[in-house]
Amino acid sequence: MVSKQALEEQIKAQGDLVRKLKAAKESKEKIDEEVAKLLELKAELSNTNEDGSTALANQKFTLKTPKGTRDFSPQQMALRNAVLGKIISVFKKHGAETIDTPVFELKEVLTGKYGEDSKLIYDLKDQGGEILSLRYDLTVPFARYLAMNKITNIKRYHIAKVYRRDNPSILRGRYREFYQCDFDIAGTYDPMIPDAECVRIVFEILNVLEMPSFVIKLNHRKLLDGMFEACGVPATSFRAICSAVDKLDKSPWDEVRKEMIEEKGLSEATADKIGEYVQLNGKADLVEKLLADEKLSKNKSAVEGLEAMKLLLKYCNIYGTTDKILFDLSLARGLDYYTGVIYEAVLLGDGASSSEEVSVGSVAGGGRYDDLAGMFDPKGRQVPCVGVSIGVERLFAVMEARQAAEKIRTTETEVYVATAQKNLHEERMQLCAELWAAGFKVEHSYKKNPKLLQQLQHCEEYGIPLALILGESEIKNGVVKLRNVTTREEVEITRSKLADEIRQRLQGGCRNGL
Amino acid sequence: MVSKQALEEQIKAQGDLVRKLKAAKESKEKIDEEVAKLLELKAELSNTNEDGSTALANQKFTLKTPKGTRDFSPQQMALRNAVLGKIISVFKKHGAETIDTPVFELKEVLTGKYGEDSKLIYDLKDQGGEILSLRYDLTVPFARYLAMNKITNIKRYHIAKVYRRDNPSILRGRYREFYQCDFDIAGTYDPMIPDAECVRIVFEILNVLEMPSFVIKLNHRKLLDGMFEACGVPATSFRAICSAVDKLDKSPWDEVRKEMIEEKGLSEATADKIGEYVQLNGKADLVEKLLADEKLSKNKSAVEGLEAMKLLLKYCNIYGTTDKILFDLSLARGLDYYTGVIYEAVLLGDGASSSEEVSVGSVAGGGRYDDLAGMFDPKGRQVPCVGVSIGVERLFAVMEARQAAEKIRTTETEVYVATAQKNLHEERMQLCAELWAAGFKVEHSYKKNPKLLQQLQHCEEYGIPLALILGESEIKNGVVKLRNVTTREEVEITRSKLADEIRQRLQGGCRNGL
Incomplete structure (x- = not known):
């Protein structure tokens, strides 16, 4: 550490430099840079004792963690580690390996992957060298990992923190730093076999965490696209209309309809046709009904999606998950990159009859994304992927509320x-x-x-x-x-x-x- | 996602805005900002298909992880998790809890804690809001955690990644993103009881990892300061001379002596006196010898340090670690904040006689830091702490080399x-x-x-x-x-x-x- 005297000399020299630059009318950037150094030295001086050691007890700022972040106490960590341990045990039951990637990526890796949400990415300061950003999810780094290492098949889980400059709603349990917990199967395989295992994994995880009542909603992007086409939506608006449908879990149909017509430019007739379809949900019988639907049965994409759903539901039956699944045409998922099946698991409230059941929110979501890894490959070689992200932060919150009464041990001392x-x-x-x-x-x-x-x-x-x-x-x-x-x-x-x-x-x- | 057409319209509007600002001779900052937005839109356009979906296979940049960082493969993760599991089992044997803190802190929290190394801190870009930096170690966030939550005693471990903009020497296993694995005991207790347990924990960890030969070096900052004083070093130079002594594990005495004289301004006589002391190492007998030393026995700080060492060695004897410890006057540790005992564990090579043993580097280090938490408390209330940081990255490297021959399972499939x-x-x-x-x-x-x-x-x-x-x-x-x-x-x-x-x-x- 530099002594107080040495610091004072450095400050004097730096002050002289700044004055010289100003006199020479150097560029504002250059002057600002040297002024910043001067201010840093002065701050250091105010924190330094005569002997060069750092002065104690003179922190003037508010002691806090950054906005939207928090510390975890031993009690919280004990619960989190117990929950994660159970989730990992399910991943291991299905033969998953684990990998890790850096907390930041080259900014270019993230560019163009998140649409409008790109503004929520945390960038690092340019301190000379590469331009970096904190990871926004684990899926894009996974696709980058596959392409960079030329991996064509892997079954992996990855549990790590991701970062989003969102407006944190602490009350609703939303933070700027939070865990994601992803399981994905990459590789060229036969239709719906890995996809059905992802459903089974969500099913096992929610069971092992003793969630009393949940439903895993299923849909297919090809069916959605075919349905949009059959209703008369122009191809350029598929993703925009998909985003609108995605809001149906939070907003009533009237609002979504209004958005489709006023913001996304659909005709009332087209919106109303969509409105009829997205109210539908059921199981294998609904697939059969839609395969016989006049409009959908003539649409290639819709038929492909329905045939795929039929196979998925058959496999779900073999895997014993049928009781907990629901084929739901209103499920759309926000992300652009899905190309096939999409999933979302929702916890249900304690309402006695099924009509009174209240959704307390999504605790897992995912789907098939066959094109993402190819975006990183110089030759566009694709690695088909399907996966699911467990909403561990919400599950932690549910478990915390449940265990608030009983005391959880934070040590294992015998x-x-x-x-x-x-x-x-x-x-x-x-x-x-x-x-x-x-x-x-x-x-x-x-x-x-x-x-x-x-x-x-x-x-x-x-x-x-x-x-x-x-x-x-x-x-x-x-x-x-x-x-x-x-x-x-x-x-x-x-x-x-x-x-x-x-x-x-x-x-x-x-x-x-x- | 925005359609290609909408993007083109946005680009046109943004181009018009830039031309208008230039015509109006607006400030360079203002114009640059809008030009940057224009370039971003253009980049987005080149990545967008007609229907608004992101174009595939047109990544123009080199696929890599940021400088000094890396991905971990399933093989590496399996080994890392096995090693961390063993280390955690030792922490739990000693009743430790665990906590977690955010990956970034307010920049002010880190300011003035790392001396010259502050330049290695990663800053986040100012995107409006707080000024943030990535954590540089786990000790300063721990001290912030104690002060912020008014915790006066805790025994915790924390395993997490830290970030340093160092010049990465991949060959020597040094990275910009790496794990730290810290165990600390905070609280006002009786002398050397927690300190001796930290030594025992390092001892158990290196045993459980089957490290064949190691030594845990011990010294005391008060003894070092007293010795410097007795040799005639001015008080303002204690920390600087301490840093010089710290280099003795890598540099020969001649070089360190030169630095003391030429850079740190010591007289030749003073440097030579220090040189005699720092060659000394031993066990309890050395404490007795130094307590009888003419110069040291007259120095209050030195005697305090020696009495403390005497007690520590006695407790190490009770805890069964005596065989592996060495009281070593050349051990100084780089960090400024230590106030009492300091530790460093070093792996020894396979040389047959002890004189041939080659140090393959430090695998754990730590010490007592009684003043750090007080730096964050508005009233300067101190929480005495002692702890040790396990050099897990180096241990991973040792284990990887050892297990290179045998295949490690990456799944648990039965x-x-x-x-x-x-x-x-x-x-x-x-x-x-x-x-x-x-x-x-x-x-x-x-x-x-x-x-x-x-x-x-x-x-x-x-x-x-x-x-x-x-x-x-x-x-x-x-x-x-x-x-x-x-x-x-x-x-x-x-x-x-x-x-x-x-x-x-x-x-x-x-x-x-x-």
Whole structure:
């Protein structure tokens, strides 16, 4: 670190430089740059003591995390890690590998992938070198990874944070830094076999997290396009109309219809025809009905989409997910890059009858995107992909609300070593060392002479099941007092048998008494 | 997404605006800003098809990750997760919780914490709003977390990526994005009890990772300061001389001596006195020798440091780490904020005698920093901290080199369901669904009619222990052929007994034959 005096000299020299540049009428950029350096030096000076060390306790700014971000406490992390562990176990049940990519990408990699939302991308400052942006999702980096490494098939999951300069709505659980949790199958395979497994994975994840009631909505982009065409939407407006349909989960049909007519330029007749279709939902019977529909049965894209849905529903039946799926023509998904099946899983409220059920929001979504990896390949070689993104932030929120009542453990400590009298801390440390060497998870107080009550309270607060209590008489007799923290029962154990006794009690679930 | 036509209209309007601004001789900044928007629109146009969808295969830039960063393949991730899992198990053995903080902080939080290295901080672009920087380490965010949440005691680990705009030396394993893995104990406790546990944790981690030979070097900042004072170094130069001493692990004494004299302004006599001390290393005997040293015994700070070392070495003895520690007066650590004990663990080479042992670099480092959290508290309230940072990137590299020969599994799949004839894919899917429901980790081919050889090769490539083979005769007879992939032995199993049979073989370690 630079001494105060050295800093003062640097500031003087920098001030001289700025004055010289101004006198020479140098460019504003050049002058601004040197003025910025001067201000930095001055800020550093105000934070520096005489001996060059950094001054303490003179932070003048508000202590906070950046807008739309937050810290996670041990309680939150314990819950998050438990939830992620369950989700990962499902991915592993289906043979998935995992990869990781950098938190930032060359800005060009992200350019042109997110349509209007590109304005939400975080850019890094140009500090000389490459122009970088923080990743906006995990799908585009995945496609870049496939193309760059010339990978033509992989089944991978990726759990990592992504960044969006959105207006955070903390109340609705939306943040600028949040986890995404993606599972994707890349490769050239037979129709709907990987697609049906993605549905099964969403089904298993929502079951393993004990979500009481949910539905996985399914639709197909080719059917949507064919339906739009059959209703008279011009081809150039397919994506715009698709975006409008996507709003049906939040807005009533009247509003969406208005948008289609007033903003997207559809005729009333065309909008009304669309309106009839997007009200439809069902299962295999609906596919048959639509295959017989006068307009759709004449449209190539619609028939392709319907045949694909028929196959998907058959496979869903084999995979045992039929009860939870719904073929829903109003499902459109916001992203442009989908080319086939699209999914969205929605949690349902506690309403008794199905008509009263209230959607509490999407907790998973995805679909097939066969063209994205090809965008990165110099020769446009495509790698067909299908995948699903688990809305873990929303699931965390649901689990947090559910577990608010019960206390979740933030540590895994099995044994707490306590002392009952003063000046026994070295005996305590000796016992800890023995138990660590035997493989146990062990803690003790970092104070030499803590009060016994405080030590036992620590056990209760952190849910540590067993306490060992050492006093002078125990040490003299070669024994330890073993206390079940929950039942408060205590027994004396010979030191030589201690490890076995602890192991036995932990295996037996020591909360059920000694 | 906007249609091509709409884009062309926007470009025309933007072009008109730029011409108008130029005609009106508006400021260069204003004009540049609008020109930039124009260029962005043009870039978007060149990526857009007639229907508004994004054009494929026209990426003109080199496909790469940003300088100094990299992707991690499934193989690398499998190894990393295995190593991190072992490290986390040690942290949990010592009762640690975990927390997380955002990847970026307000720039002010990082200002004045890293001395000369502040120039390596990544800044985010000012897109309106707060001025942000990517985190440079996990220690400063931890101190900010403590102060902001008014936490006075916590024992936590934090594993996350940090960012430094260093010149990456990929060969030496240095990157701009890399993991840090920190364990810290914050709280007001009795001397050296938490400090000795940090040493024990480093000791356990290097043991659990089966590092064959290592040493944990210990020193104390108060002893260093006292020694500098006793040698005649002016107080304003303590930190600068400390930085010079820190280079002794890479540079010979002659060079460090030269730096002290020529750059840091010490007299030759003072430098030579320091040179005598920094050659010393040993264990408890060295503490006694230095407590009797004529110069040091008269220096308050040195005596405090030596008494602290004496206590630490005593506790290390209780904790069973004595064999692996070395009290080393040349250990200085680069960071300014240490106030007490400092640690550094170094792997040793395979040289037979200790004099031939070659240091292959630091794999853990840390120390006590009692003042850092107070820097963030408006009233300067301090939270004493001691901690250690595990050099996981270097440990990953060591483990990668070690495991290069053996193949590491990237999935956990237990059973692969194969078919021996065509058109049995629905039977295969049915069997997968049954096994998933029974809790097994199961895969099958996503092709309708894969070749049996290819299916079995997939099992061998991914180390899947069991394959189930379905053919028409098996289906007719209600049996499945169960194949041990390693031994290639096959037996027929009745469908109703299949789950039990698989479970038995997996528990028995089915690699040892059926």
